[in-house]
Amino acid sequence: MARTKIVSGSVALIRARLRRPFVTALGTRDFTENVAATVVLSGGARGYGEASTSLAMKSLTAPALRRALSRLLRDAAGRDARDWRALVDRAWTLCPDLPPAVAAFESALLSALAAESGVTLASLLGGALTRLETDVTLSAWSDPRLTEEAAAEAARDGFKTLKLKVGGTLKDDLARVRAARRGAPRARLLLDGNQGLTPRGALTLLDAVLKEGAKVDLLEQPVRKDDLAGMAFVAKRAPVPVAADESVATPEQAARVLDQGAATAINIKLAKSGLSRGLEIAAVARAVGVPLMIGCMAETARGLSASVHLALGAGFFRFVDLDSDVLLVEDPAARSAAGWTRRGRRIELPRR
Structure with missing residues (x-):
């Protein structure tokens, strides 16, 4: 059996405080709410990705990112992570307006594949x-x-x-x-x-x-x-x-x-x-x-x-x-x- 089958995935909310208020021409924030995605392969390798909320894209709320990542991980369950290009293309089709979620999903897939191969993602x-x-x-x-x-x-x-x-x-x-x-x-x-x-x-x-x-x-x-x-x-x-x-x-x-x-x-x-x-x-x-x-x-x-x-x-x-x-x-x-x-x-x- 291939060691690169996606056997599970999970999401988690991360809330982190900023050391100083983050202020730009687009607004102000004192903390960030991000959503983490973890992918586990059949060989035991794990991959991680994280979707950040943004002042520049106010529709990218933590709940929206969490729902998107949960959907993408469910959709990918049972697939071979080596088909990551097809999985990522589908992710863009499913969540075209939530790029941080797609990016986190892709990062989790590729970092899991790198871990399974015994090399760094770099x-x-x-x-x-x-x-x-x-x-x-x-x-x-x-x-x-x-x-x-x-x-x-x-x-x-x-x-x-x-x-x-x-x-x-x-x-x-x-x-x-x-x-x-x-x-x-x-x-x-x-x-x-x-x-x-x-x-x-x-x-x-x-x-x-x-x-x-x-x-x-x-x-x-x-x-x-x-x-x-x-x-x-x-x-x-x-x-x-x-x-x-x-x-x-x-x-x-x-x-x-x-x-x-x-x-x-x-x-x-x-x-x-x-x-x-x-x-x-x-x-x-x-x-x-x-x-x-x-x-x-x-x-x-x-x-x-x-x-x-x-x-x-x-x-x-x-x-x-x-x-x-x-x-x-x-x-x-x-x-x-x-x-x-x-x-x-x-x-x-x-x-x-």
């Missing part, structure tokens, strides 16, 4: 790297003192790059940038508009920040995700890469965005696309020499594992924004189940 995905470095995110807090404090803490923890949430008024965004630079004067910056800026407003902010001497490496999703003309306006004039995040969740969207000149970088998040679609998006971008970023939602350390393994396995991401575990308050025992380790900005897999 090895299964290419095995390019064993370690990488990430930025850390500072929210769009209204109090500059909180930004300065968080930036200083990040610098003490060894982070060299800060991702700053912007998308408010020019005055508030500049105050936040200045506060971050007071706390971490040597840090490089990524600016994330979260769809909250106008095209001209994005360029005005970027110009002002650069004139103050800040080292800005990227401007992410400055305008509404469906405003590709606005994105193109910014991308054509910005002196730094302009990344599409919410604008790209499928390979077709990636092709459309790049064809219209609406981005000069693309941010891949498993919660938007899953592993296989994420790799297809990467192929579209790499075919025309567009750099890639990998990001996350509000996954726990264990939930972030699939993204960590993708980044390490593929090895082609220029910008790495895998920091959700840093932003959460987690039990050390739960964190130890992640299967990877963090030392400040450095992420690596344990030696086998």
Whole structure:
């Protein structure tokens, strides 16, 4: 009998508190509610995936994600996990509007197959790297003192790059940038508009920040995700890469965005696309020499594992924004189940 038959699956609700309020142009949250999926194969191997709720996609509630994952696991029971492509294609058909659920299901399947094969998921995905470095995110807090404090803490923890949430008024965004630079004067910056800026407003902010001497490496999703003309306006004039995040969740969207000149970088998040679609998006971008970023939602350390393994396995991401575990308050025992380790900005897999 094959050792890769799916014999059981389970879902569990995870509620984790954020160390500081998470604030973007799209809203505020103090905690995250995620849904974990576990797959067990007939040979005993287990796989894990996690679906995160999101400020950007308010329909992705924990109950909706839980129902979707329960349905997907029931549907897959008795199937061979080696048919994962067909299972994932069916999952997209069953739950087209719940991408984090499909992504968690896919991650659970592939991590179970990797475990059964005695290799890491990173090895299964290419095995390019064993370690990488990430930025850390500072929210769009209204109090500059909180930004300065968080930036200083990040610098003490060894982070060299800060991702700053912007998308408010020019005055508030500049105050936040200045506060971050007071706390971490040597840090490089990524600016994330979260769809909250106008095209001209994005360029005005970027110009002002650069004139103050800040080292800005990227401007992410400055305008509404469906405003590709606005994105193109910014991308054509910005002196730094302009990344599409919410604008790209499928390979077709990636092709459309790049064809219209609406981005000069693309941010891949498993919660938007899953592993296989994420790799297809990467192929579209790499075919025309567009750099890639990998990001996350509000996954726990264990939930972030699939993204960590993708980044390490593929090895082609220029910008790495895998920091959700840093932003959460987690039990050390739960964190130890992640299967990877963090030392400040450095992420690596344990030696086998």
